[in-house]
Amino acid sequence: MTALSPGETAPAADSDQQPVRRGSARSRRSALLRYLGIRLLLIVPTAWILVTVVFFLMRVVGDPITAAMGGRLTTEQINERKEAAGLNRPILSQYWDYLTGLLHGDFGRSQDNRQISEVIATNGAATLELVVWALIVAFIVGVPLGRYAATHRDKVADVGLRLFAILAYAAPVFFVGLLLKLFFAVKLGWLPVAGRASTNVELALQHVSPKTNIMIVDAFLYGDVGYIGDVLKHAVLPALTLGLLTAGVFLRLVRINLLQTLRSGYVEAARARGLTTRVVTGRHAFRNALIPVVTVMGMYIAMMLGGAVLTETTFEWKGLGYQLAQYLTARDFVAVQGIVAFLAIVVALMSFLVDVIVSLIDPRVRF
Known part of the structure; x- marks a missing residue:
């Protein structure tokens, strides 16, 4: 190695390293975009498989006109309605019309001649509101209790919280x-x-403008504090019922992953630098322990949509689950098919959204 003269500098090392870092960042961004593009494209076949399964499962029980009107109409009247609805055509022709309608946002009509897309727009807002409230409960209950259980491992509190998580789930x-x-x-x-x-x-909020069908939003738009309090009081029990189901899962996930993280090398290094247990847990271990919660969130939102059917029926919360139960009772399988197909598409989209979030927050994900 030759010595540098007083007027010379040595930028070579920095200039060599900087393009490598920029190249590495560019390659990661391009890999991320490629990964997200593939996941976005996979939404189409995923949704197609789900709605196809729904369509043919609904046909296993017979045609929807006979299922809904059998015993109340004569055979001739049933045949006339089947002809008008196109149910006498080959099943593949019906399937093609069904897919074409979905592409145009047409989920079919109920037996009372109501557009299912209208039902989804009206009642879907109520289900969305309930799921959001339930997620808030799940995070408020599950995440802090999971952290507390991990930091008090094998003590009475930890055992009790694990038992609570199992019962809640x-x-x-x-x-x-x-x-x-x-x-x-x-x-x-x-x-x-x-x-x-x-x-x-409810009667007063029917006249709010713009009407969102999300009760708490409509109450804020109306501007009456008493109405806001009334809506919140009605949301407590349904949100607790549905939220505790997922809170138990979050509690166990946070506890297990926090325990694993606390045994990792970088946490031991942080302790060796003299950081307190509170700082190590809060700054280093706890954030990484939350990543699996985000990862499974999409799956459990789908589970919440299933649980919403029972929750909404129990509390007469008039969302999609409540309406689905009403259509099942009436044997209106066209309406059931439309709502279930919509929920299947929502699940596929939620899966993609969770993949996006995880890829952005978890540096360990590789593409």
């Missing part, structure tokens, strides 16, 4: 809902028994 949703209603609504009288709001509040 395993208990039937409708059973938990009935218990909460009996205790908080019937016995104590603290909260309403059912509904999304009191009758007078």
